[in-house]
Amino acid sequence: MATIILICIGVLFNIFGCIGLIRLPDVYNRLQAATKCVTLGTCSILVGVLLHFGISNAGVKALIAIPLLFFAATVAAHALIRGTYHFGVKMSDKSVRDDYKDVKDEVS
Amino acid sequence: MINYLNILLYLQIILSGVCLYRVVRGPTIPDRMVGIDIFGILVVGICGIISIQTEKSYILDIGIAWIIFSFIGTLTLAKYLSGKKLHE
Numbered sequence: 001m002a003t004i005i006l007i008c009i010g011v012l013f014n015i016f017g018c019i020g021l022i023r024l025p026d027v028y029n030r031l032q033a034a035t036k037c038v039t040l041g042t043c044s045i046l047v048g049v050l051l052h053f054g055i056s057n058a059g060v061k062a063l064i065a066i067p068l069l070f071f072a073a074t075v076a077a078h079a080l081i082r083g084t085y086h087f088g089v090k091m092s093d094k095s096v097r098d099d100y101k102d103v104k105d106e107v108s
Numbered sequence: 109m110i111n112y113l114n115i116l117l118y119l120q121i122i123l124s125g126v127c128l129y130r131v132v133r134g135p136t137i138p139d140r141m142v143g144i145d146i147f148g149i150l151v152v153g154i155c156g157i158i159s160i161q162t163e164k165s166y167i168l169d170i171g172i173a174w175i176i177f178s179f180i181g182t183l184t185l186a187k188y189l190s191g192k193k194l195h196e
Binding site: 003004007008010011014015017018021022027030031034035038039041042045046048049052053056057058061062064065068069072073075076077079080082083084086087088089 | 112113116119120123126127129130136137138139141142143145146149150152153156157159160164165168169171172175176178179182183185186187188189190192193194
């Protein structure tokens with residue numbers, strides 16, 4: 001039963017992330033919404049798999065996949081959005097601040 | 109329990125299709141890359157649900173390998189993008 005509840009929470013987070021991926025105005029907002037929601041939702045699904053199998057052959061694989069997914073997805077999103085800024089994609093018209101513009105030449 | 113898992117599995121597959129809509133539609137190149145990245149993470153969730161349904165453990169191996177290849181691919185494309193300019 002706990003497995004079903006955890007997987008339901010995970011799929012709910014994934015639905016919110018995909019709504020953000022479709023509806024938000026520019027690429028920065030889309031990545032910010034989608035990466036956080038979908039990563040934590042998938043981690044919740046994998047915790048459900050771990051509770052279902054217990055400490056066994058499959059449960060340990062799910063336990064390995066959780067930190068791997070957590071670090072890989074966040075680092076990839078950070079690198080992707082930095083490359084996007086240097087590529088020159090404009091922010092949407094409703095954006096109010098751009099703090100990275102001043103320090104871009106010093107950092108890179 | 110299997111019926112509930114079927115419903116959740118179909119929801120997850122529909123969400124993957126929604127990500128592919130962003131890949132097809134996206135106005136710039138980074139939009140398509142964001143769609144592919146999120147699609148890869150959703151597939152790992154699909155692998156977890158299928159491994160509960162079939163009680164097999166090797167399907168989780170597919171998920172782990174998918175995480176690693178998605179990470180390498182996204183890093184490579186990000187490195188490729190940061191050397192280019194959009195309006196040249």
